[in-house]
Amino acid sequence: MDVMPKWAEVILVPLISLLLAAFLSALIILAIGEDPIAAAKLMFEGAVGSVRGWGYTLYYATNFMFTGLAVSVAFHARMFNIGGEGQAVLGGLGVALVCLYVPWPHWSIALVAATAMAAAFGAFWAAIPAYLQAKRGSHIVITTIMFNYIAAAVLIYLLNEFLKPAGAADPSSARFAAHLDLPTLNSVLNGMGIKASKDDSVNVTFLIAIASCVAVWVLMWKTRLGYEIRAFGHSGSAARYAGINPTKIIMVSMIISGALAGMMGINVVMGEAERLVLNSVEGAGFIGIAVALMGRNHPFGVFLAAILFGFLYQGGAELDFWTSIPRELIVVIQALVILFTGALDHMVRMPLERVFLAFRKGGV
Amino acid sequence: MDYMTLLQVLDTTVRLAIPLLLACLAGLFSERAGIFDIGLEGKMLAAAFLSAAVAATSGSVWVGLLAGIGASVALSLIHGLASITFRGNQLISGVAINFLAAGMTVLIAQSWFQQGGRTPSLTGAARFNPLTLPFADSISEVPVIGPAYSELISGHALVVYIAFAIVPLSWWVLYRTRFGLRLRAVGENPAAVDTAGISVVGLRYAAVIICGVLCGIAGAYLSTALQAGFIKDMSAGRGFIALAALIFAKWRPWHAMYACLLFGLFQALELRPDIIERLIGIRVQSQLLSALPYIMTVVILAGLGGKAIPPRAGGEPYVKER
Numbered sequence: 071m072d073v074m075p076k077w078a079e080v081i082l083v084p085l086i087s088l089l090l091a092a093f094l095s096a097l098i099i100l101a102i103g104e105d106p107i108a109a110a111k112l113m114f115e116g117a118v119g120s121v122r123g124w125g126y127t128l129y130y131a132t133n134f135m136f137t138g139l140a141v142s143v144a145f146h147a148r149m150f151n152i153g154g155e156g157q158a159v160l161g162g163l164g165v166a167l168v169c170l171y172v173p174w175p176h177w178s179i180a181l182v183a184a185t186a187m188a189a190a191f192g193a194f195w196a197a198i199p200a201y202l203q204a205k206r207g208s209h210i211v212i213t214t215i216m217f218n219y220i221a222a223a224v225l226i227y228l229l230n231e232f233l234k235p236a237g238a239a240d241p242s243s244a245r246f247a248a249h250l251d252l253p254t255l256n257s258v259l260n261g262m263g264i265k266a267s268k269d270d271s272v273n274v275t276f277l278i279a280i281a282s283c284v285a286v287w288v289l290m291w292k293t294r295l296g297y298e299i300r301a302f303g304h305s306g307s308a309a310r311y312a313g314i315n316p317t318k319i320i321m322v323s324m325i326i327s328g329a330l331a332g333m334m335g336i337n338v339v340m341g342e343a344e345r346l347v348l349n350s351v352e353g354a355g356f357i358g359i360a361v362a363l364m365g366r367n368h369p370f371g372v373f374l375a376a377i378l379f380g381f382l383y384q385g386g387a388e389l390d391f392w393t394s395i396p397r398e399l400i401v402v403i404q405a406l407v408i409l410f411t412g413a414l415d416h417m418v419r420m421p422l423e424r425v426f427l428a429f430r431k432g433g434v
Numbered sequence: 435m436d437y438m439t440l441l442q443v444l445d446t447t448v449r450l451a452i453p454l455l456l457a458c459l460a461g462l463f464s465e466r467a468g469i470f471d472i473g474l475e476g477k478m479l480a481a482a483f484l485s486a487a488v489a490a491t492s493g494s495v496w497v498g499l500l501a502g503i504g505a506s507v508a509l510s511l512i513h514g515l516a517s518i519t520f521r522g523n524q525l526i527s528g529v530a531i532n533f534l535a536a537g538m539t540v541l542i543a544q545s546w547f548q549q550g551g552r553t554p555s556l557t558g559a560a561r562f563n564p565l566t567l568p569f570a571d572s573i574s575e576v577p578v579i580g581p582a583y584s585e586l587i588s589g590h591a592l593v594v595y596i597a598f599a600i601v602p603l604s605w606w607v608l609y610r611t612r613f614g615l616r617l618r619a620v621g622e623n624p625a626a627v628d629t630a631g632i633s634v635v636g637l638r639y640a641a642v643i644i645c646g647v648l649c650g651i652a653g654a655y656l657s658t659a660l661q662a663g664f665i666k667d668m669s670a671g672r673g674f675i676a677l678a679a680l681i682f683a684k685w686r687p688w689h690a691m692y693a694c695l696l697f698g699l700f701q702a703l704e705l706r707p708d709i710i711e712r713l714i715g716i717r718v719q720s721q722l723l724s725a726l727p728y729i730m731t732v733v734i735l736a737g738l739g740g741k742a743i744p745p746r747a748g749g750e751p752y753v754k755e756r
Binding site for chain 1: 472512516521522525542544548677722724731
């Protein structure tokens, strides 16, 4: 049945998709009159050529790990959660409420509470579409898209009416107390005597993201629940026949997915902005789709893909700053990755399968 | 609220409902043929950009419109290639198309015009200008009917009238022609259509191309009639509101028009919060109005107030039995 060996499935297919996306992106850069090689060099230098660059690359990667895991957990149950964006908005709201209204003695205790709130708020926002899918058959893709927009409206409303300090013009909350500032890689390095910048970039949330990758791996491949989720994703009817409750699987997988997306809020709200702002999520919920597809729905793949997208994001910001290539180039690359690894998967796969079949016949 | 204010609000409603209506009908053709399309937003955006860009350089809005339709159809064909030919996931393909449009429009706009992702402002023949219908001026003094005719019915861009004409046309094509019957059948039971010796692939490509053309007109309307030029992300979620309207209308053309007019009214009221306050005495948050189409769609999808049943073969790639 399996035409390709596993390594080809896991490494070769995503790699070819990525190369196709990179090749097309290079053509686009050429078409707008810039030099793709110079652009790539600039992206490398900006993203991984300095401590500051690495800081932001890993900061973005933290976001994408959460949203990528979120999409992949839902994918395993054959649910397409496009609502990562809205769930992350709600997660950020939870973080802000905890940090603004509770006088925490230390950042570490606040972080635990913020993580719990972010996960709970994100899970809540995913649970409603999940319930509607499980009980009323409402298409999860449409409802989660609608919930993204509803979340945006809720955030604007709350910021304008309640969270904005009196007299402030821009819709953002007050700053959190200074001692809730999460320790960053830069501050640790400065403490060790290595000169780094003072930016609020990659912080302790990165470790939570890695822990989440491990936790998702354990959940999906080492527990009964994970097995049930994957079985349901492969065949809903077979799973039902085996006594797996579809409502439970849909609800649980979407709640985990929403919680993971919501946890992105810790990184952007508590780690970077240190207050709740309007556009903190900045499309990271959608990049999760590209990350999950690229990472083949495996936590380790998601980890690698998230770092790749972190690199692209930081590199893209540098391009925007130094050349006339706007940072929307990254959106295009992201689109191409989603297209080739997701929608045009068969196009990449079919010729490869033919090659492997030819080899096999030749060998035997 | 006096009569003139009412007419003004309804006038804005019509103007804001048109892009929703065109995109909604676009989605109607695609989804009725069994191809889910969440890339309406991206197609509209691409068309808005290219039509404004070409209209600005050529000076003719008609050339711009054609270019916009071309851009939209090109994206439709990518969607068709992914979801019909290579039997990929239609939803993922739609997501990719949205991002492709969002990125490419700014990238190309920056490269061509260096105005921060905009096109130059359009004037004169590079825009769809308001048409004054016959007698609009002469009967505007007639009470009640006069202002309604000259304010509300007259004075829109040509595309507005075309869009309203497409509603009965769509109904006729879908329910009164052989092509429409087959198109609907291919969305419900493609195997039956295939058995009858009709090409499933051909019909679905036709539907996807019609969808591209209509989205193209919607996008061109945005940048050359509703506004004078392209700005970054100017479709602003309209593709998704159109999708919501499509579900709200339960995939029927006339109902699509009512749904789009309703959602257009919400958008118009969002611009005039003072009117609602005077009307019902409480201040309604503009955020509530902007979220209302989405909330209503979720309610409809939840099956409260009539169940919304999509075409049965929607989202499923068709594989010929071997």
